[in-house]
Amino acid sequence: MIEQEHLIDLKNISKDFDGTTVLKNINLYVRKKEFVTLLGPSGCGKTTTLRIIGGFEYPSEGTVYFEGKDITNLPPYKRRVNTVFQKYALFPHLNVRDNIAFGLKIAKVPRDEINKRVDRMLDLVNLSGYGKRKVDQLSGGQQQRIAIARALVNEPEVLLLDEPLGALDLKLRKEMQLELKSMQQRLGITFIYVTHDQEEALTMSDTVVVMRDGHILQIGDPKRIYDEPANAFVADFIGESNIMRGIMVRDELVHFSGYDFPCVDSGFGEGVPVDVVVRPEDIMLVGEDIGQISGVVKSVLFKGVHYEMMIDVGETTLKVHSTVMQPQGSRVGINIVPYNIHIMKPMVKEASANV
Amino acid sequence: MYNMTLPWWGWAMMLVGLAAFIGMLIISIRRNHGVKRSLFASPYILWMILFTVVPVILIAYYAFTDANGVFTLNNFRNFWDSNYESNKVIMEAMGELGAAYISRGTVNVDTLVYSLWMAFKCTVICLLLGYPAALFMADRNMKLGSTLVVLFIIPMWMNFLLRTIAWMSLLEDNGLINNFLRWLGFEGVQLMYNSEAVLLGMIYNFLPFMVFPIYTVINKMDYRLSEAAADLGCNSWKTLYKVVMPLSVPGVISGITMVFMPSVTTFFIPRMLGGGNTMMFGDLIESKFLVEGNWNVGSALSLIMMVLILISLSILRKADPNGEGGGIA
Structure with missing residues (x-):
């Protein structure tokens, strides 16, 4: 039934919060190595959709498939998905290195391997030499990159990003957009990205999903969305x-x-x-x-x-x-x-x- | 009032203490906000001087004087050896031979050790009971959370003496529990007048002081941190152990302080629930003042207590240097 190339499939997903419907019958699939952006104004359900994929919310109705397997009720720690949270959610009691190593330590990866991978990640996000710093001593942009490194070091199939650039100033945003895009292409990881910034969506995505009031209005590549808006x-x-x-x-x-x-x-x-x-x-x-x-x-x-x-x-x-x-x-x-x-x-x- | 005629150095001590306090005040005014804003603090400062600074100085004064207002360290010797006075009389009267007839009175030290031990047990049990309770109350998915908070607060609206007396009516030989047991056909059991009953009373009275600081810290913790932990592979137990517990340390420290301090100085509860079989340091100090009328020894004991509390506070402060627990430590 589920096509093989689809990594993630959302089938007829609805979500109620205390009687308020925030998602109405969402159908969406994500291919391998695709950069998908969920775009819409606040309250459109884009973050809820992301959280359902991450496992932080369970849909009221519908099914989530990952590589064809039903993962609807799988808790977050069993999913091969990692998240970059909106306000980073770095652990304040750990230094930069321990923050990045967190997932690997939980997975009981050998110490040498952890060190190697953390060093590689610090390099990737241009923060080598910052390993011993406390998290709150870093600027917003640096914290952002730590959050990305902390998620990517686990080599997830899918990286979920919840408005990760929202707190940065314009110039840094533009830089990080390009950096994220090139990182995604280099590592060949599927990105699912949530934003309300249409320019960001058009710049970075392979596929844009425009949402409003819990509905998907249009799915398409950036050019098509821009040139042929559905409504x-x-x-x-x-x-x-x-x-x-x-x-x-x-x-x-x-x-x-x-x-x-x-x-x-x-x-x-x-x-x-x-x-x-x-x-x-x-x-x-x-x-x-x-x-x-x-x-x-x-x-x-x-x-x-x-x-x-x-x-x-x-x-x-x-x-x-x-x-x-x-x-x-x-x-x-x-x-x-x-x-x-x-x-x-x-x-x-x-x-x-x-x- | 008991011996209010201070000698000249008693007054001098008082003046020096006040001068030091006012000096520190002036320095803090200079450093912080200027005179205008600190003017609003003047009622509080006056209150502090009258009811905190002066009494502390008076306690220090009594602790270092005898009944005639002459400087002495005998009050502290009395703490170590409560028979100090009588032993001295015996030794003076009998010389070398007196050694066979004297013994160290250990009641004060024993009571202090017992109090510390009871306070330690109370604090540990409060922590073991209070931490899960705080976790439970702060759980985002728990709709009952805020109801539980109120349920925890309501008993605190009642006077603590009343609460203790209420326990008596439960635990008494003819109390609710024993009557119920007898109604079921069992023998009555001795529930009161032992140190377990005292401990129970202490835990009941001090548990909220453990729960609330921990609850506050966990409640204001960013829930996304738990989600991030789950995202990175932690199940609920690992999330608790790796993220929530390390981050709640300030609340735990605050809770420990707020339970341990009143526990050590507990009085009344031992008298009511312990029935005089057990005595804690607070009761000892109280009896020195109100029963024996010996203000000097009573003050010395209070001073020792204060120093102990200060030491334990400074130790705890090391563990929470930023005062994030919002506590006194």
């Missing part, structure tokens, strides 16, 4: 976007912002309401007369690489990213290339109200 929520959550209500006039023609735009989507039917998503960087500003529509620049913000301009086109206000600044108050024309217009079915009930 307006994913589009909004992954990167910045303009989301508008539109009407499908017919195949490959959609009406929004008072104009019929040619697009590449078809099969929605005629006169059907749809959600239209356009990325701010995909809107081209042209001369007033040659655009498909035109509008007035309401505000201009300098964002470093680009300018962010809000353009009032009458029915809606569009967010536009461009390296060329248009002065506030000026009239501009707007062009959108057909394949940059993403059309999706409107999200059901409460979901669409929030976006």
